[in-house]
Amino acid sequence: MQADGKPKAAWSHYWVTRRYTGSPIIHEGNVYLCCGEKHQCLDLVTGKEKWAVNEINSTITSPLIADGKLLVYENNGTHVRMLKATNAAYQDLGRAKTDAMGCSSPAIANGRLLVRQKDKLVCFDLRPAN
Known part of the structure; x- marks a missing residue:
């Protein structure tokens, strides 16, 4: 915020995507965009791209983060991909395979993924077997 009360952008990142797309998710100072045709990691403070990978199978849902892992729907939700949530590299x-609908975001709680x-x-149930 500026002294006059008007918002001031800290940075912006050009992002070509479809009309409908999921929200980014923030984890440990990184911004993850996992929709449209790319999976990307940006620095939260600077907006600088840390890595990007073309993924033509992404969907319109928002990603999840749990236990340092990023969960992203692909193929309109029929599959979920797990990525390490790190800015070092993809x-x-x-x-x-989940056979979920790509229009709804997954949820996770207590080691259980709901789709x-x-x-x-x-x-x-994603918890380790005893």
């Missing part, structure tokens, strides 16, 4: 940790499928809510 680190793909795997992909799993909306066409006619039901499905819970995936």
Whole structure:
């Protein structure tokens, strides 16, 4: 905010994407954009791009972060990709089939991933087996 009460942008980042796209997520000083045709990591303070990877299979939902891992829907929600939430480099940790709908964002709590499928809510238990 400036002295006159008007907002002042700290930085901006040009981002070509579809009309409908998910919100970015912030984690440990990084901004993650995982929609449209790219997965990107930006520095929160400067807006400088740390890494970017073309991902034509991303969807319009917002990503999640849990335990230092970024969860992103792909293929209109049929799959979820797990990335390491780091600004060092793009680190793909795997992909799993969920058959979720790409128009709704997933939720996570207590090691359980909840996704909306066409006619039901499905819970995936991500906790380590005892």
